[in-house]
Amino acid sequence: MTVKTQFPEHAMHTTHIRKDKSQIVINIITYVLVTIFCIMCILPFWMIIASSFATEDSIRRSGFTLWPSDFSTFSYELLFRSPDQMIGAYAVTVGLTLVGTVIGLFLVAMTGYALQRKDFPYRNGIMFYIYFTSLFSAGLVPFYLLIVQYLNLRDSYFAILLPLLMSPWLIVLMKNFVKAIPHEITESGKIDGAGDFKIFVALILPNLKPALATIGLFLALSYWNEWYYSSLFLTTKVEYRPLQYHLYNVINKVASLKNSVAGSNVVITDLPGETLKMATAVIATGPIILLYPFVQKYFVAGLTVGAVKG
Amino acid sequence: MQKAASQKVVNYRKPSVGRTLVQNRTLIFMCLPAILFFLVFSYLPMPGAYIAFTNFQYNKGIFASPFVGLKNFQFLFISGQLGLLLKNTVLYNLAFIIVGNFLQLTFAILLNEVACKGYKKTAQSIMFLPYFISDVLVSLLVYNLINYDYGFISHLVTSLGGTMPKVYQNAGAWPFIIVLVHLWKSTGYGTVVYFAAITGMDSSMMEAAQIDGANAWQRIRYITLPTLKPTVIILFLFAIGGILKGNFGLFYNLVGNNSMLFKTTDIIETYVYRSMMNSFNFSQSSAVGLFQSVVGFFIVLGANAFVKRLDPDYALF
Numbered sequence: 001m002t003v004k005t006q007f008p009e010h011a012m013h014t015t016h017i018r019k020d021k022s023q024i025v026i027n028i029i030t031y032v033l034v035t036i037f038c039i040m041c042i043l044p045f046w047m048i049i050a051s052s053f054a055t056e057d058s059i060r061r062s063g064f065t066l067w068p069s070d071f072s073t074f075s076y077e078l079l080f081r082s083p084d085q086m087i088g089a090y091a092v093t094v095g096l097t098l099v100g101t102v103i104g105l106f107l108v109a110m111t112g113y114a115l116q117r118k119d120f121p122y123r124n125g126i127m128f129y130i131y132f133t134s135l136f137s138a139g140l141v142p143f144y145l146l147i148v149q150y151l152n153l154r155d156s157y158f159a160i161l162l163p164l165l166m167s168p169w170l171i172v173l174m175k176n177f178v179k180a181i182p183h184e185i186t187e188s189g190k191i192d193g194a195g196d197f198k199i200f201v202a203l204i205l206p207n208l209k210p211a212l213a214t215i216g217l218f219l220a221l222s223y224w225n226e227w228y229y230s231s232l233f234l235t236t237k238v239e240y241r242p243l244q245y246h247l248y249n250v251i252n253k254v255a256s257l258k259n260s261v262a263g264s265n266v267v268i269t270d271l272p273g274e275t276l277k278m279a280t281a282v283i284a285t286g287p288i289i290l291l292y293p294f295v296q297k298y299f300v301a302g303l304t305v306g307a308v309k310g
Numbered sequence: 311m312q313k314a315a316s317q318k319v320v321n322y323r324k325p326s327v328g329r330t331l332v333q334n335r336t337l338i339f340m341c342l343p344a345i346l347f348f349l350v351f352s353y354l355p356m357p358g359a360y361i362a363f364t365n366f367q368y369n370k371g372i373f374a375s376p377f378v379g380l381k382n383f384q385f386l387f388i389s390g391q392l393g394l395l396l397k398n399t400v401l402y403n404l405a406f407i408i409v410g411n412f413l414q415l416t417f418a419i420l421l422n423e424v425a426c427k428g429y430k431k432t433a434q435s436i437m438f439l440p441y442f443i444s445d446v447l448v449s450l451l452v453y454n455l456i457n458y459d460y461g462f463i464s465h466l467v468t469s470l471g472g473t474m475p476k477v478y479q480n481a482g483a484w485p486f487i488i489v490l491v492h493l494w495k496s497t498g499y500g501t502v503v504y505f506a507a508i509t510g511m512d513s514s515m516m517e518a519a520q521i522d523g524a525n526a527w528q529r530i531r532y533i534t535l536p537t538l539k540p541t542v543i544i545l546f547l548f549a550i551g552g553i554l555k556g557n558f559g560l561f562y563n564l565v566g567n568n569s570m571l572f573k574t575t576d577i578i579e580t581y582v583y584r585s586m587m588n589s590f591n592f593s594q595s596s597a598v599g600l601f602q603s604v605v606g607f608f609i610v611l612g613a614n615a616f617v618k619r620l621d622p623d624y625a626l627f
Binding site for chain 1: 330334336337338339340341343344345347348350351352353354355356357358359361371372416417420421423424425429432433434435436437438439440442443444445446447449450451453454455459460461462464465494497498499502503506525526527528558559563566579582583586587592595596599600602603604607610626627
């Protein structure tokens with residue numbers, strides 16, 4: 001073991017010594033290009049935050065800037081003066097994300113495990129049945145009519161919760177993760193007389209933690225960023241919309257902007273439209289950005305496994 | 311001894327279907343939620359594709375609406391609508407695939423040459439960040455930069471003495487904007503995938519080349535790139551397989567219902583969505599959708615056949 005780890009380290013050492021000219025050139029190019037791209041990745045976020053603290057006047061005068069010329073928290077004060085819409089949107093999104101991620105994760109893991117069992121004779125058939133849906137679909141219209149006319153789920157949060165529960169891609173990804181667990185664990189469970197479900201819950205799930213973290217995060221992200229099914233199935237009758245759909249409405253419709261600060265004694269024409277959009281965006285996206293540094297390694301792990309095949 | 315032998319014989323006899331079902335009932339039950347899920351959300355809507363051949367009336371439902379044959383398709387062909395949608399969808403996807411893969415590969419290879427581990431990690435994390443945010447926020451970021459009245463770039467251009475075009479009324483600018491925004495959002499994701507492929511590579515060849523005095527360019531040209539070639543080709547083929555699909559969220563949030571921009575920005579998915587949700591034209595909308603599904607299906611089959619020829623291990627089925 002020690003020999004194995006020592007060799008690459010030794011080799012790395014020689015790379016440091018034998019740094020030729022081309023290596024230096026490449027390093028300079030990399031640092032310049034990658035750093036520029038990284039700045040481009042962060043700058044727009046920074047600009048949204050900066051603009052949310054600007055005054056409406058300064059934006060009308062000099063546009064969105066990297067640093068607010070006069071600092072103001074007015075847009076946030078407005079949002080918090082009548083926080084009903086925001087709190088409602090948060091409650092809906094957090095609820096959907098928690099429930100959807102937990103249920104979806106359990107179902108995806110269970111399916112992935114069963115389909116990975118070599119002694120399960122129907123595994124290929126069922127896998128094809130699942131995979132085929134990503135190759136061919138009926139299209140949006142029949143799906144829409146099914147939900148609205150046949151399942152009667154218009155204006156129901158179930159129309160958002162259910163379709164996001166699983167996807168062929170997540171099941172394939174889970175299967176790849178389960179493959180890494182030795183088959184002997186299942187065998188030992190069988191010898192002890194445990195049923196397949198018991199084996200899954202007691203022996204497999206505890207060994208699946210990295211997979212659960214990765215796939216759980218993919219699921220959570222899809223619920224948190226959800227606006228598409230909301231735009232299809234939630235009409236104005238629904239009082240509280242998921243966060244991103246709320247943001248969508250604030251950006252695109254003045255009417256909902258009025259609603260979101262209704263009763264806060266501000267004349268509509270004086271409304272700081274631009275900064276209010278930015279403040280809503282900051283509040284709606286904040287948690288994702290704050291959590292990002294802690295969770296991104298799981299995403300990278302997921303991509304690495306998924307890239308092999310899937 | 312004899313008992314064990316006879317049991318062995320029993321095990322080798324092919325069990326009946328009923329017995330296999332009973333034996334595997336728990337595993338079948340474990341798959342049941344997924345089976346039901348895809349049955350309801352993917353297979354049940356399939357017969358509904360019939361709507362593309364009807365003059366759909368909402369109160370009558372799909373199967374009681376009058377049958378009109380291929381009329382919906384005919385209209386879409388003759389009006390040129392389908393041609394425009396196809397052209398936009400395919401061209402955007404080609405740009406995404408070609409420029410996107412080039413950038414992702416370049417960044418992955420360059421990052422691999424950097425010795426500083428902290429920089430590699432930080433750069434990957436930052437590049438990956440745009441992938442995490444919703445398309446709704448992306449549209450706001452873009453608006454922030456290029457809207458005529460307040461945009462950051464608009465003000466920059468004006469202060470440098472230039473004149474900023476009114477981008478949201480100018481269809482010609484949008485192919486560039488959409489491709490740039492797509493690259494911004496997806497480059498980090500693809501870089502991480504390629505980077506994983508590079509780090510998974512056998513390092514002994516690299517070391518041997520180094521000892522033989524190959525410089526960095528030679529190592530990239532003769533070792534890294536050839537090793538990555540199969541991965542690139544396979545990812546490329548699968549991307550081609552999805553060439554009729556579109557990134558609906560990005561296009562719809564950036565362009566929305568701004569009809570001045572449709573000529574250069576309308577793709578199949580946005581048309582399907584709008585003609586259903588805004589003009590309630592369910593029949594034509596589903597005709598376009600069905601066309602996309604069927605033609606797309608055959609393209610995937612073709613791409614898969616190619617992959618299978620190159621490397622059967624990577625084929626989907």
